[in-house]
Amino acid sequence: MSTADTYQAFADREARDVSPTYHRLSRAVARDPELLALLDTLPEAKRQPNLLFGVVRLRGGPVADPAAFRDHVLAHWPDIAAQMRVRATQTNEAGRCAVLLPVLAALPQPLALLEVGASAGLCLYPDRFGYRYGDRRVGDGEPVLDCALAGTAPPDRRPEVVWRAGLDVHPLDVTDPADLAWLDALIWPEHTHRRDRLRAAAAVAAADPPLLVRGDLVDDLPALAARAPAGATLVVFHSSVLYQVPAARRAAFTALVRTLPGHWLANEDPAVLPHAAMPAPPDGGFHNVLALDGRPLAWTRGHGQAATWFG
Template sequence: MTDLRYAGFAREAHGVSPAYETLARSVANDAPLLALIDTLPEAKRQPNLLFGAVRLLGGPVAPWADFRAFVTEHWDAVAREMRARITQTNEAGRCAVLLPLLAALPQPLALLEVGASAGLCLYPDRYSYRYGGAPLGSGVPVLDCDSDLLPAGLPTVVWRAGIDLNPLDVRSPEDLAWLDALIWPEHAHRRDRLRAAAAIVAADPPLLVRGDLVEALPALASTAPADATLVVFHTSVLYLVPPEPRAAFVSLVRSLPGHWISNESPEVLPPPGPIARHRPGTTTCCRWTGGRSPGHVVTVRA
């Protein structure tokens, strides 16, 4: 199974990260290295977790022989990092997809992110954007989005909170280094974006709660200001959640007042309504209203 996981990751990395495509394919065909990885719990065998741990420890991503030698010689340290950490990529660029819906809701907003990592996606009002080249806002980072869902303006956010199994603090050099290590090697623009977004968050940290997405959500949602529109949202999180608790979360979030925005693969969370395709192969979007929580669901496929 581990070999298939890495082979599948190689296909995902094709055309996006040549370094990771090569590493994943090579790991998939290396029986001794697979045997080492298989000593870890199944949930800790992810390619992103292995590659991020190696980079965090200062190891090489190329050439393959150097990567393999580093992992073999430093396996105890690599395994220790993989056991202790989870993949927590915090991509502020996802705010560009969320913004059109956030801007269309009754203002001001109380944002509650599930799977918040370090909370970088809780600051959509602080970033700048370009939608098809049209600018919105000023300052850095500037988030680009190839979409015709143009927001009317920036939202007004008066409360920000998040839930994560292991919340990160961008004021911590160690936590920031882990977020950096999770960015794929060739993506220098994302690394620059991380630093710029982290500076904004560090100056005004959000409320981040350590906990399970089902168990912690009701209590945290109840602390949102009553005079603001509650928006529960998540981006690329539910694929990590097994089907039963995922279904429990969906049922729970639909029972809350306010709005729910989901940025997930349709395979993970099928859209409950028709999909309007805005740009073939890049973005799909749907809106949904129903249950006790009239809201919007947006599903994005990269």
């Protein structure tokens, strides 16, 4: 896929009706030969819209007006390119716990959670957050995560978690202002509720830090999984991570994770982690697929705001 196609697809699949700002911006970049030529000087994995827009926001650049954005990128390209080369999209959306919860609550308790691509580890606290599925409230923690759930009943409890660990090539620390600023910059401009949610979830993680290990999802996963306590159900999970992993490494990871004890819970774009015999998604918006041990269960929205069960 060309860079222009990538930005147009992001506008059409992910940003439309979710972020008018990024929808306009992505379409403008997709039609701008000069910006596309600059982006094409970067490695393919570093050209993605969320990374560009996040870096511009982190450095104080404008995103509301495509013309002002263009002028800023052209004027500051060396700095922007340098940042894009060393950073990765590490959106740590705690809201995704709301679509994981029905599965996590149904597994044999207690759980040992191991998140691949954990960023700052905010999704390692499904037992601490509160949830609202329509008029059904589960748990009394903060933040409260809202999710429109269809096709299955809301869970009646939160899981019991006795161990939580994360694996990431560059773990983030929510107590570091620079790392928290990067997480904030990755939240889309209009999403004030997600920004509030980030700070509430960060407070939970700061009060009881998870074990975060710098490492590779293939080379270092078995050793970290072996540290899970006996008597707990190991759950290796990931959400919107594998699109950043080259295809060969994705294949190596999915082969490896199937050999580990416990369960494998994936919440990924079906174009990246495909499944056979999938029903159509519920509407035209972008959806991930939630799958347990390779079996697809539900369509989920990217920030955990909705899930439609079919499995």
